[in-house]
Amino acid sequence: MITALTRKDILGTKELSVEEIELVLQTAESFIEVSTREIKKVPTLRGKLVINLFFEASTRTRTSFEIAGKRLGADTINIAASTSSVVKGETLIDTARNLEAMNPDVIVIRHSAAGAPHLLAKRLKASIINAGDGAHEHPTQALLDLMTMKEKKGRIAGLKVAIVGDIAHSRVARSNVYALKKMGAQVVVAGPATMLPRDFGQIMGIPVYSQMEEAIKDADVIMMLRIQLEREKQSIFPSLREYAQRFCLTESKVRLAKEDVLIMHPGPMNRGIEISPEVADGPYSVILDQVTNGVAIRMALLYLLAGGARDV
Amino acid sequence: MTDKRRVVMDAAGIERSLTRIAHEILEKNRGVEDLVLVGIRTRGVFLAQRLKKKISAIEGKEIPLGILDITLYRDDLATRQEKPQLGKTDIPFSLQNKKVVLVDDVLFTGRTIRAAMDALIDFGRPRMIQLAVLVDRGHRELPIRADFVGENLPSALWEDISVHLMEKDGEDCVIIEVGKEKHPGGNP
Numbered sequence: 001m002i003t004a005l006t007r008k009d010i011l012g013t014k015e016l017s018v019e020e021i022e023l024v025l026q027t028a029e030s031f032i033e034v035s036t037r038e039i040k041k042v043p044t045l046r047g048k049l050v051i052n053l054f055f056e057a058s059t060r061t062r063t064s065f066e067i068a069g070k071r072l073g074a075d076t077i078n079i080a081a082s083t084s085s086v087v088k089g090e091t092l093i094d095t096a097r098n099l100e101a102m103n104p105d106v107i108v109i110r111h112s113a114a115g116a117p118h119l120l121a122k123r124l125k126a127s128i129i130n131a132g133d134g135a136h137e138h139p140t141q142a143l144l145d146l147m148t149m150k151e152k153k154g155r156i157a158g159l160k161v162a163i164v165g166d167i168a169h170s171r172v173a174r175s176n177v178y179a180l181k182k183m184g185a186q187v188v189v190a191g192p193a194t195m196l197p198r199d200f201g202q203i204m205g206i207p208v209y210s211q212m213e214e215a216i217k218d219a220d221v222i223m224m225l226r227i228q229l230e231r232e233k234q235s236i237f238p239s240l241r242e243y244a245q246r247f248c249l250t251e252s253k254v255r256l257a258k259e260d261v262l263i264m265h266p267g268p269m270n271r272g273i274e275i276s277p278e279v280a281d282g283p284y285s286v287i288l289d290q291v292t293n294g295v296a297i298r299m300a301l302l303y304l305l306a307g308g309a310r311d312v
Numbered sequence: 313m314t315d316k317r318r319v320v321m322d323a324a325g326i327e328r329s330l331t332r333i334a335h336e337i338l339e340k341n342r343g344v345e346d347l348v349l350v351g352i353r354t355r356g357v358f359l360a361q362r363l364k365k366k367i368s369a370i371e372g373k374e375i376p377l378g379i380l381d382i383t384l385y386r387d388d389l390a391t392r393q394e395k396p397q398l399g400k401t402d403i404p405f406s407l408q409n410k411k412v413v414l415v416d417d418v419l420f421t422g423r424t425i426r427a428a429m430d431a432l433i434d435f436g437r438p439r440m441i442q443l444a445v446l447v448d449r450g451h452r453e454l455p456i457r458a459d460f461v462g463e464n465l466p467s468a469l470w471e472d473i474s475v476h477l478m479e480k481d482g483e484d485c486v487i488i489e490v491g492k493e494k495h496p497g498g499n500p
Contacts, residue, residue, distance in 0.1 A: 004395040030381065030398045039434040042384040072384075303398070307389055 005304045009121040009128040012137035013179035021179060025147050028293070028300035034071055035295055045074035048105040048306050053095075054131070055081040055111045060267050060291060061131050061140070065108045068298035074105075074306070096120050105306045109133075127305040135169045140301065141266050142175035144294040146183065148286050149221055151293065152262055157184030162215040162257075164247060165225030165274055166195040167208075168236075172266045173225060177204050190215035191225075191247070194236040212247050219257040223264045224249050224275045240273055250276045254284065262286050320473075321463055321486035326446065329462030330359065333444050334366035336460050341411055344371050346439065348407070350378040352416040352428055353399045358479040359446055360415035378403035380414075385427035407436040413460075417475040419445040422456035447486055449473050 002019050013021070034042055050069040054062050062078060069076035079099075081087070086095060092111070099107065106127045109117045114134035121128040132138040150156055161180055167173050167189050180187045181204070189200070190209040201208035209215040216222050227243060237243045254261060263275075263284045271277045280287060321329075341347050344367065351360030357379050364377050381399035383389075414428055429441055444460035449467045465488070467473055472491045476483050 001397075003397040027398050030400045033401050034384070037435060042434070043430070044384040044389060303384075304395075307395065 008305070009117070009130075010139055010301055010305065011117050011121060011128065011130045013139045013142045013175045013182075014137065016139070016179070016182070018182050021143070021146065021183060024143055024297065024300050024304065025150060027304060028143075028147055028296040029151075031296040031299040031303070032293075034299070035292070040071050041073060042071065043073045044303060045069070045072040045105075045306055048072075048074040049103065050074045050076045050106045050108065050302060050306070051099055051102075051104045051126075052076060052078045052131075053099065053107055053109045054079065055086065055109075055116075056132065058110055058131070060294070061110065064291070064294045065129075065131065065140075065298050065302075068295050068302055069106075071295070072299055072302055072307075074302065077104075092116060092119065093123060096124055100124050100126060106302060129301060129305070132171055134171065135174070136171050137175045137178075138171040138266075139175050139179075140294070140297055141172050142179040143301075144290055144297040145172075145176055145223065145264060145266075146179055147293045147297055148264065148290050149185075149262065151289070152286060153220060156180065159185045159220040160218060160258075161185050161187050161221040161223060162219040163187065163189045163223045163225065164212050164215060164249070165191055166227055166236075167191045167200060167225070168195045168197045169228055170225050172223075176223065177206060181205070188215045188219075192237055192243070212249075213253065213256055216249075216253060217256050219261055221262045221264060222249060222254070222257055223266075224269075226266065226268060227270055227274050229270065229273075244273050248272070248274060248276055249279050251278050251282070254279055254282075260284075264290060266290070317487060317489040319485050320465060320488050321447070323484035326462070326484050326486070329446060330362050331366055333460045333462060334363050334370060337363070337413055337442075337444065338367060338370060340442070340459065344373050344375050346409065346411050347413065348376045348378065348405065348410045349413050349415055350380050350403065350428075350432065352414065352424065353379060353381045354480060355475055355477050356380075356414075356416040358477045359417060359444075361479075363413075363415060363444070376405045378405065380428055380431055382424060382427040382431055385431045387423060387427065401431070403435055407432060407438045409437070409439045411440050411442070412438045413442045413444050415444045417446050417477075418473055419443070419448045419456075419458050419461075420451055420473075422452045422454035425456050426454050446475055447473060 002023055052062055052065050066076045104126045108129045108131050110131040111133050114136035116133050117128050117130035163173050177187050188207045190212045193210050261284050265287050349360045349364055351357035368374050379402040381401045383396050383398045442459040445458045446462040448461045448464050470491050472489050474487050476485050478484050
């Protein structure tokens with residue numbers, strides 16, 4: 001059992017080892033309690049600076065990182081691209097270098113370009129946490145999903161997890177497939193052919209279905225992905241109505257899964273499109289537990305990256 | 313002085329010390345009203361559990377027991393190279409106006425107790441905090457003292473004092489040995 005992360009950055013679940021994932025999950029479990037106290041703050045990261053640099057819209061993830069930093073006693077600053085010098089034409093590297101001149105300990109970045117966090121990680125001394133880069137990875141979401149499964153099911157290994165929706169554009173799906181496979185879960189995905197990247201199943205080594213029913217049969221966990229409505233124009237699906245008819249998780253579809261199935265969604269939900277309101281608010285839904293666990297996972301990562309001495 | 317490792321307290325000694333401390337806690341607090349125990353991870357928790365048993369055997373009443381992990385409150389997190397494993401804190405009751413007895417195995421620099429007191433106060437405002445330790449080895453770096461002490465063991469800085477408990481180590485004893493790195497004359 002390792003007790004520390006030696007890496008500087010968290011860029012994806014692809015490069016995390018099983019031991020590292022276990023350490024993050026175990027550390028996060030200890031942080032759950034801090035958020036239930038009357039005084040929800042510990043002094044662990046007092047005097048540390050966390051910058052949230054978001055080039056894409058986000059409520060959940062940005063707030064979650066901000067709360068995580070604050071509960072650990074760090075100073076957190078949020079920068080949204082729309083109100084930053086980016087609109088004046090500054091490049092990503094120049095923005096990042098200027099931020100670095102203010103000596104942050106951690107920079108949390110979300111960017112529409114895959115690899116943007118990796119670029120910063122190479123150039124900056126601060127720890128970089130990837131909060132979503134294009135359609136590439138969203139590691140903190142996958143870790144909080146794993147934490148929720150482990151909390152509710154007591155294990156991850158051996159679970160059948162079905163991920164359904166727009167796989168091609170989903171960084172949540174990628175990060176989850178990498179992490180779940182490493183931890184011994186059986187992962188399957190389903191979506192319309194236009195939303196499945198070519199050779200995805202072969203590259204990832206998992207079954208791919210174009211019928212949702214086949215994927216969710218006997219599943220322990222069903223993870224619904226958000227339909228990115230802004231992509232409707234790209235003609236990857238004919239109409240929202242047709243999509244909803246085939247891929248909306250309804251109560252009758254839930255019955256195909258195991259009796260004690262967990263329903264997950266990374267948010268924000270399009271009610272009535274990928275998930276019916278009865279299912280989203282139903283007894284199997286752990287969607288709000290995911291949000292609660294998200295704060296604990298981000299506290300754990302900030303603590304593990306910024307909480308100790310940096311090798312000189 | 314040639315002994316590298318010596319047992320300074322055996323199982324019977326630990327048992328007698330804890331029995332005496334249980335009586336002293338009850339005497340000082342005049343019973344169990346508003347009394348709670350909080351054990352500091354890891355061995356403080358086992359000692360607190362044993363004290364709880366003894367107190368309930370004497371008074372016939374159960375008192376609440378909490379578990380405290382002080383990692384998040386350490387003052388050496390930023391400078392330590394080796395990171396301690398974060399454990400769970402579990403204090404499932406209010407500390408407001410309670411008489412809290414903190415329990416730990418060894419009192420040394422006092423820094424752990426400083427961290428523990430900061431943590432406790434984040435859970436509410438106890439009426440008072442008392443400290444019970446199995447061993448006080450001296451070398452305080454902060455103005456902190458224990459209310460209940462099993463055994464005073466004046467020691468040299470290069471000596472290691474370790475408490476072994478059945479629950480974790482499979483035996484009950486207190487051991488003094490020459491530390492590997494701190495001896496002024498190098499490794500003996």
